[in-house]
Amino acid sequence: MTRLKATICFISSVGAATHQPNKCQGVIHHHYKGILALHLSLSMNAWRRHKTIYRIQLVPFSQDEPYAMSRGSQLEGYCIDLMSELSKKLGFRYNVHLVKDGRYGAMDSSGNWNGMIGEVIRGEADLAVAPLTVTAVRERFVDMTTPFIQTGLSFIMRKSADSEDHSFSLLSPFSTEMWVGVLVAFLLTGLCVFLVGRISPMEWADPEADEHSFTLLHSFWYITGALTLQGAGPHPKALSGRLVAAIWWIFAVLLLACYFVNFNSVLHNKSKHTSITTFEELANQDVIDYGTVENGSTMLFFKAQRTPGNSIHPVYRRIHQHMERKKSYVSSMQEGVRLAQEGRFAFIGEAVSLDLAVARYCKLTRAQEVISMRSYSIAAPRGSPLVKNLTIAILQLSESGELTHLREKWWASSCMGSDETHASDALKPYDLRCLFLLLGLGLGVGLLLALLELLSRARSRAKDGKKSCCSVLSSELHRRFRSGGEGAEQESSDKSKA
Structure with a gap:
C-alpha cells in the first residue's frame, strides 16, 4: 500500500459539516499507510465529490481526578497530557468536551448505552479518553486501543496499628x-x-x-x-x-x-483493629465491613462469581454475598474513600484509583494483593481508522518511558511524610x-x-x-x-x- 498525505478538518458541533475549509477548528497533517490510508482515501474522494469536510477527533473527557480536572477554564490531568503526547506523535489537533452525564458508559435493559461509550456509538464523539476498562461487552460495540494503564482489583482501608510508629x-x-x-x-x-x-x-x-x-x-x-x-x-x-x-x-x-x-x-x-492484607482474610472476618461502587465493573466482577458452575474462586463469591446481604455498596468512589478513612470499612476498587487515594490521604493503605487484572484504553467507533495509529503511538510512549513519567507525575504523594492515622481521634483546641x-x-x-x-x-x-x-x-x-x-x-x- 502506498503512502498518502492527507489533510483532515474537523469541527466541534455534533453532526455538523461545513463547505468552508478555512473555518475548520483543527487540521491533521500526517503521512498514513495501510488501513488508515484506505479510509482516508475514501474520505478524501468523498470530499472531492460532495465538498464535505468530515469531523474528526471530538474527544469527550470525564472529569475525574487525576485523569481530567478543571482548573479555571482549562482542563488538566493524566488523560489531557496523554492526548497531548499522542497529538504530537500523530500530528493532529483536537477539541475536548466533558461527557454530558458524567458517566463512563453502561448498557441499560433496552440495549442503549449512556456516558462516553454512548456518545462514541451515536457518533457524537470520535474518541473517548478516560479510565475506560476494557470489557467484552464494550468491545462488541466500540473499538479500543492498546491499554495505557494496567490495573486490577484491590482494597483500601484505614492503616492498622501494626503499621504505625508507636514512639510518640x-x-x-x-x-x-x-x-x-x-x-x-x-x-x-x-x-x-x-x-x-x-x-x-x-x-x-x-x-x-x-x-x-x-x-x-x-x-x-x-x-x-x-x-x-x-x-x-x-x-x-x-x-x-x-x-x-x-x-x-x-x-x-x-x-x-x-x-x-x-x-x-x-x-x-x-487493640480492636484488625490487620487485613488479602481478600481471603477480608472474607473470613466480620469486624470490618466492605463494599464497592454499585453497578460498577468491580461489582459486576463479583456478581459473576454467583453464576452456576463458576468455580473461579469461592472467596469472591462469599464477598459478593456479604455485600448483597449487608447492602454495603456506595454510590461513588469518593464515598468509599471517605468511609475507609473513618475506619471499620474496606473499599474495593481498581488498584490504580486506590493508589491515588492512598497518595492523597495518608491514613489509608492499600492491600498488596491484586486480582482480576484489567486495563484502561481509549474507545473509538467500530472500524475507526484511528485505533491502529493510536495503538502504535501508545506503545511508543510506553517504550520511551513517557507513560511511566505521567503516572509518577499525577500519582505523586501529597502526604509529605505526615501521619494522620489518629488525627480524627485526637482532641483539638476547639474541643x-x-x-x-x-x-x-x-x-x-x-x-x-x-x-x-x-x-x-x-x-x-x-x-x-x-x-x-x-x-x-x-x-x-x-x-x-x-x-x-x-x-x-x-x-x-x-x-x-x-
Whole structure:
C-alpha cells in the first residue's frame, strides 16, 4: 500500500459539516499507510465529490481526578497530557468536551448505552479518553486501543496499628495544635503568677519570710506542681494570686481527665483493629465491613462469581454475598474513600484509583494483593481508522518511558511524610475551647484584682504622704519589677515606720 498525505478538518458541533475549509477548528497533517490510508482515501474522494469536510477527533473527557480536572477554564490531568503526547506523535489537533452525564458508559435493559461509550456509538464523539476498562461487552460495540494503564482489583482501608510508629503514642490523645495550646497556656499562666506575685501588695506583707517567693522560676515550678496534682508551696496569699492558682488547678485537673480518657480510647481502638492484607482474610472476618461502587465493573466482577458452575474462586463469591446481604455498596468512589478513612470499612476498587487515594490521604493503605487484572484504553467507533495509529503511538510512549513519567507525575504523594492515622481521634483546641476560655478569663480577672489591690495601696500611701496617686503607683511598680529585694526592703521599712 502506498503512502498518502492527507489533510483532515474537523469541527466541534455534533453532526455538523461545513463547505468552508478555512473555518475548520483543527487540521491533521500526517503521512498514513495501510488501513488508515484506505479510509482516508475514501474520505478524501468523498470530499472531492460532495465538498464535505468530515469531523474528526471530538474527544469527550470525564472529569475525574487525576485523569481530567478543571482548573479555571482549562482542563488538566493524566488523560489531557496523554492526548497531548499522542497529538504530537500523530500530528493532529483536537477539541475536548466533558461527557454530558458524567458517566463512563453502561448498557441499560433496552440495549442503549449512556456516558462516553454512548456518545462514541451515536457518533457524537470520535474518541473517548478516560479510565475506560476494557470489557467484552464494550468491545462488541466500540473499538479500543492498546491499554495505557494496567490495573486490577484491590482494597483500601484505614492503616492498622501494626503499621504505625508507636514512639510518640503518649502524645496521640492530643493533636499537635492542642499540645501547642497547652504549652501556651502553661507559659501564660506562669507569667501571670509571676506578675500577680510582683504586683499584689499582699505578696510583700512579710518580706523576710517571702523575699524570694514567686520569682519567675518559682512561678513556673508552682504551676508544674499543679499539673502533677502536687503542691509546690509557698502558696499565694493575695486574693488575686489565689484566684489564678485556683483557675489553673481546675484547668489542670480537667485537662488531665480528658487526656487519660482519650488515651484509653486510643489504646482500645488499637487493640480492636484488625490487620487485613488479602481478600481471603477480608472474607473470613466480620469486624470490618466492605463494599464497592454499585453497578460498577468491580461489582459486576463479583456478581459473576454467583453464576452456576463458576468455580473461579469461592472467596469472591462469599464477598459478593456479604455485600448483597449487608447492602454495603456506595454510590461513588469518593464515598468509599471517605468511609475507609473513618475506619471499620474496606473499599474495593481498581488498584490504580486506590493508589491515588492512598497518595492523597495518608491514613489509608492499600492491600498488596491484586486480582482480576484489567486495563484502561481509549474507545473509538467500530472500524475507526484511528485505533491502529493510536495503538502504535501508545506503545511508543510506553517504550520511551513517557507513560511511566505521567503516572509518577499525577500519582505523586501529597502526604509529605505526615501521619494522620489518629488525627480524627485526637482532641483539638476547639474541643476544649470552654476550658481554655475559663483559664483566660481567670488569668485576666486575677491580673485585674492584683492591679486593683496595688491601686488601693497606692491611693492610701498617696493620701498619707500627700502625693499624687500616679506618682506613688509608678514608684511602686518600678520598685517591684526592678528588684525583688529592693521592693521587699521598701515594704519592710514602710511597715516599720507604720
